Amino acid sequence: MIVVAGLIYTGIWYYLAGELNERVAAALLHANQNGVRANCEEPEIHGYPFRLGVRCRSVFYEDVKEGVSFRAEAAETAANIYNPQHVVVKVESPVTLMLPFLPQLNLRWKELGLSAQLDRPLPSRVSIAGSNIQLFPDDAEDGPVAQMSAGELHARQVEQDLELATTFHDLVITDGVAPNIPALEGRAMVLVNDGVSMLENRNLDLRGHKGQIEEMVIGVVGKKAAISLSGPMEVDRDGYLTGQLRIKVDDPVGTARILADVFPSAADPIRSATGMLTALGNATVELRIVRGNVFLGFIPLGTIPPI
Helix, strand or coil, X not given: CHHHHHHHHHHHHHHHHHHHHHHHHHHHHHHCCCCEEEEEECCEEXXXXXXXXXXXXXXXXXXXXXXEEEEECCEEEEEEXXXXXXXXXXXXXXXXXXXXXXXXXEEECCEEEEEEECCCCCCCEEEEEEEEEEEEECCCCCCCCEXXXXXXXXXXXXXXXXXXXXXXXXXXXXXXXXXXXXXXXXXXXXXXXXXXXXXXXXXXXXCCEEEEEEEEEXXXXXXXXXXXXXXXXXXCCCCCEEEEEEEEEECHHHHHHHHHHHCHHHHHHHHHHHHHHHHHCCCCEEEEEECCEEEECCEEEEECCCC
C-alpha cells in the first residue's frame, strides 16, 4: 500500500512538474513582447519529493521602454507542494543591473533571499533580505561605491496602495559618490497611493502621485545623531516635491555638524536651525516642502530639484 501511494504521489509530482514547465515556457513567450526581453537559460524543474521549482542556468530581463535590464548567472525558485502560492527565490551573486540615467552596475552579496506570496495580477507580498551587499561600478577596479552589512525590503498590497518597509545597517557610501557621509543605519515605512496600479501599468513615474511617510529614521552608526520624519508627500506634474512633515532630531548639534559637512552649500541655514532644534529638545517640529523649497519652521533650508 505504501509503495502504491508513493508511486501515485510520484506520478502527481511529475505531472505538476510538466505543467510548471509548460507555464514557464508560456510565461516567457508572453513576456517577450512590447520592448521586453526575458530568458531563462536551460530551465530545469527540481524539488522532488516535497518541493517544486524552476532552476535556470542564467536569467536575463530587459525592458527597453523603461531602460531597465537585469542579468544573473543562475537563479532558482521553489515552493512547497502543500503551499504552492508561497515562492522562495535564490539568485546567485553577482547581478548586472541597468537603471534609467545610471551607468551599468554590479551587485554582489554574501547571502540574499527573496520570497513572495503569489496572487493575481501581482504578488500580495514580496520580501527581500540580504547581508554583506556591495554595489560596484561596471569596471569594479576601485572597489564598491556603496555597501551595507545587512538590509531588508518588504512590500505588500493595501487595497490599491503599495506599502514599502525597509531597514539597513552599516550603509557606507564612498566619497566619489557623495563626500563626507558617515556610516548610516535606519528604517522606513512608506505608503504609495495607487502604487498597485502603477506596477500593473509598468509606470514607475512618481509625478502626479501622492504618498505617506509613515516612519523614516536615519541615524549615524555609533552616535546619537539621528533624524526622524513622518507625514504626507506628493510629487506634482513638474516633478517638484510638496509635503508637510513632522521631524525630530536627536543630538541637534552633532546632527547639524554632520549635515553641514555633507551639504556645505546649505551649511549656514543648517546652523541657523540648530539653535531652534536645541531649544525644543525632543519635541517635533514642522518641516514644510513647497514645490521643492524646504523650510524648517520659518527658516529656509534650501531646495530639492525636480525628480
